[in-house]
């Protein structure tokens with residue numbers, strides 16, 4: 294097994310939800326254009342350094358594979374990116390080792406499995422991973438981990454006690470997170486699976502399904518974490534309302550024991566929130582034509598500010614959720630949560646929603662107009678990662694139907710601003726993104742189409758400064 298595959302598997306400690314409802318296909322009616330999302334006071338007194346330590350090394354997932362299975366394999370590996378100490382010195386930045394309550398040493402993926410990545414070779418914690426590829430069914434590898442655990446550890450061992458409830462579902466669960474396109478991440482699908490086997494009130498492992506899951510693997514781009522400090526609601530459809538610490542700890546449903554342990558984790562997430570608030574968007578690394586950028590700023594304020602806000606000295610982010618009709622981008626992601634209320638009903642009936650600090654899921658038929666800080670670094674664009682560059686985003690006729698990216702963070706296109714890619718005729722071959730698939734369309738957001746002359750070039754120059 295390749296190390297990369299193991300890393301992926303350790304993260305995907307899954308579930309199996311066996312009954313499926315088909316998705317209705319009709320569109321959701323709305324007669325609104327946008328909503329101004331109201332602010333909720335957040336706990337901002339955490340400790341930045343402790344927050345970073347916790348997010349990169351803490352035990353908030355609660356379950357994982359026995360560390361003994363990979364210890365030898367990673368013995369020579371050195372974590373030079375996060376420079377962590379102890380066992381973590383020998384693990385990739387996306388993994389952590391922790392001691393479970395019964396004393397077993399367990400390893401699992403951290404938030405950085407998805408929320409860290411590289412741009413032009415530079416590692417950035419908080420950047421969404423842009424090289425994920427969940428198109429393969431890893432069931433066979435999951436079986437491998439199960440077999441290895443059984444061979445190495447006694448039946449009543451601490452390691453098997455921690456691993457077992459998930460391990461036995463791991464193999465079956467893998468096929469429910471296989472995405473049809475590369476680069477998109479099925480995080481909410483994982484969440485749907487985790488919550489599905491938890492009692493909402495005491496968060497204990499329920500052993501039986503709490504709701505049916507639809508037969509569609511929902512996946513999206515991974516957003517950068519430096520936007521969190523500007524946002525009044527989380528997620529592309531703005532459904533993450535109320536206290537953000539609670540929203541952050543949804544991954545804990547993988548292995549949390551009960552609400553007592555959940556509360557301990559919650560307290561640490563106050564520090565994680567402080568760390569997130571300390572993040573700044575990475576600066577554009579090349580030179581910027583200041584005159585051109587100034588002209589671009591005027592274009593931006595005429596065409597874009599009403600949704601995306603002001604930047605620089607007069608910074609003001611309006612926190613608007615734009616209706617699906619108005620923005621016109623692929624509606625499927627937002628509609629999924631409107632039609633399939635299993636996860637949001639569970640969430641709103643759970644400890645997350647009904648104990649202080651309160652939070653809730655409020656799915657809406659729209660998408661948040663996101664902050665554009667560091668936008669140069671977060672290609673591909675739109676919630677479904679369907680558009681490879683900013684130039685294509687701002688000229689809808691130019692967007693490729695099938696495109697193939699070079700799988701290297703250094704293959705960055707500084708002219709079009711985004712990933713170097715090749716347009717291909719057919720959705721065939723490795724790493725080809727197919728925009729004709731349900732949920733992965735590249736339509737809509739045509740606000741850049743009306744630009745004339747060199748307005749678009751100037752606008753892009755300005756976007757580099759954000």
Ligand code: HEC
Nearest residue numbers: 403404406407478480513514515516520527528529541544
């Ligand atoms: C399996 C990959 C994965 C893991 C692990 C993961 N996330 Fe995410 N995260 C995502 C994806 C994908 C989204 C986008 C979902 C959406 O907005 O609808 C997201 C969204 C978010 C957002 C909302 C950002 C915004 O601008 O609205 C926050 C905050 C966040 N994650 C924090 C965390 C934290 C903290 C952890 C660890 C406890 C974590 N995530 C673990 C993939 C992941």
Ligand code: HEC
Nearest residue numbers: 596597600615620622660661662663671674675676740741
């Ligand atoms: C009517 C509101 C509205 C206007 C006007 C608007 N946008 Fe957007 N923008 C949105 C929404 C909503 C999204 C998210 C759509 C999605 O992900 O499906 C978005 C997404 C984007 C993204 C992609 C963000 C990402 O991380 O993937 C960029 C870049 C962007 N807009 C730039 C612009 C620029 C530049 C203009 C001006 C020419 C503009 N927008 C005008 C609402 C708007």
